Amino acid sequence: MIGCGFMGRAHSNAYRKVGNFFDLEHECVLQAACARNKRNVTAFAAQWGYASVETDWRQLLARDDIDLVDICVPNDLHAVIATAAAKAGKMILCEKPLAMNGSQGRQMVAAVEKARVPNMVWYNYRRLPAVTLAKQLIDEGKLGRIFHYRAKFLQDWTISPELPQGGTGLWRLDVKAAGSGVTGDLLAHCIDTALWLNGRIEKVSAMTETFIKTRKHNLTGKLAKVGIDDACAFLARFGNGSLATFESTRYARGHKALYTFEINGEHASIFWDLHDLHRLQYFDHRDPSNVRGWRNIHVSDSDQPYLKHWWVPGLQIGYEHSFVHQVADFLKGLETGQPAGPTFRDALETQFVCDAVLKSAKTQKWEKVAK
Numbered sequence: 467m468i469g470c471g472f473m474g475r476a477h478s479n480a481y482r483k484v485g486n487f488f489d490l491e492h493e494c495v496l497q498a499a500c501a502r503n504k505r506n507v508t509a510f511a512a513q514w515g516y517a518s519v520e521t522d523w524r525q526l527l528a529r530d531d532i533d534l535v536d537i538c539v540p541n542d543l544h545a546v547i548a549t550a551a552a553k554a555g556k557m558i559l560c561e562k563p564l565a566m567n568g569s570q571g572r573q574m575v576a577a578v579e580k581a582r583v584p585n586m587v588w589y590n591y592r593r594l595p596a597v598t599l600a601k602q603l604i605d606e607g608k609l610g611r612i613f614h615y616r617a618k619f620l621q622d623w624t625i626s627p628e629l630p631q632g633g634t635g636l637w638r639l640d641v642k643a644a645g646s647g648v649t650g651d652l653l654a655h656c657i658d659t660a661l662w663l664n665g666r667i668e669k670v671s672a673m674t675e676t677f678i679k680t681r682k683h684n685l686t687g688k689l690a691k692v693g694i695d696d697a698c699a700f701l702a703r704f705g706n707g708s709l710a711t712f713e714s715t716r717y718a719r720g721h722k723a724l725y726t727f728e729i730n731g732e733h734a735s736i737f738w739d740l741h742d743l744h745r746l747q748y749f750d751h752r753d754p755s756n757v758r759g760w761r762n763i764h765v766s767d768s769d770q771p772y773l774k775h776w777w778v779p780g781l782q783i784g785y786e787h788s789f790v791h792q793v794a795d796f797l798k799g800l801e802t803g804q805p806a807g808p809t810f811r812d813a814l815e816t817q818f819v820c821d822a823v824l825k826s827a828k829t830q831k832w833e834k835v836a837k
């Protein structure tokens with residue numbers, strides 16, 4: 467484990483639980499935690515049960531008792547660590563977004579494919595049972611031809627101009643560490659889910675805004691320009707002909723993590739909301755007209771995705787389980803030889819959409835998404 471922040475905890479929890487709930491050939495052994503601050507990483511390792519600590523990721527990669535590395539550090543370090551890890555022959559699980567931009571992402575894909583190391587990116591929302599159920603319904607053709615895709619991810623934690631940028635916990639506001647703002651951090655989740663559910667995005671037209679132009683930088687103590695996008699909205703056209711709107715902001719007062727998507731098809735529609743993550747709303751026009759209406763499906767039964775591994779029907783699961791499912795699917799992929807997605811190559815597609823969005827916000831034109 468490289469990094470010991472919020473995601474380091476979410477993933478460590480998954481490694482510890484997965485073997486208790488899924489029958490797998492492989493076992494997760496928490497061999498080493500690595501972070502620059504010795505005190506922090508020692509406390510983290512003790513709390514989560516890692517057998518040893520390192521303060522330099524290069525030392526970690528040099529160890530032959532490490533089979534897999536999990537990259538849970540700010541975005542600007544993903545490429546250098548992943549490329550070195552691939553060369554060292556390690557399997558790699560990398561936090562999202564894959565890279566700072568598409569060209570860096572391309573190099574990372576080349577590195578893992580050349581080294582033939584199993585790899586995956588932590589776009590975890592795919593693996594919430596209600597979201598996986600949406601995928602099953604779409605793949606079964608229940609919605610028919612898709613007309614519309616609508617997604618948003620709203621937060622409100624950066625509204626105060628007093629909030630500094632940079633350093634632990636606040637690197638997401640520092641463009642040098644994050645690459646972009648809400649586009650890479652939040653819309654990337656929406657885009658990953660959208661590509662998975664609805665296929666390729668061909669072109670986009672975007673607008674972005676940075677509401678607070680300067681903030682104190684935690685690493686220098688000086689006032690510095692803010693280079694990230696605080697808010698972004700874009701229109702998109704999918705390869706299947708459907709039209710989409712995507713919106714994200716950290717300035718939607720009252721919203722903490724309101725990720726929602728709605729898909730409207732010829733026969734049926736689907737709506738999902740992260741604040742009610744165990745529910746999938748489904749409307750089917752083919753229902754008899756006297757009982758037709760939105761169904762509010764409580765996704766908690768054993769014939770719904772992943773749930774037979776958990777409790778008894780009716781007892782719902784939460785956010786952390788999406789990470790457990792992701793590890794389980796990755797390990798199953800090692801057993802079957804069918805890699806679980808999103809692989810680095812899959813996540814590169816999301817990166818290309820983010821690039822096109824940021825470019826379009828600058829050019830004020832529709833931009834094609836690279837292939």
Ligand code: SOE
Pocket residue numbers: 621651652655723
């Ligand atoms: C930002 O606040 C954040 O933690 C993202 O970085 C995560 O990817 C998202 O799942 C929740 O919000």
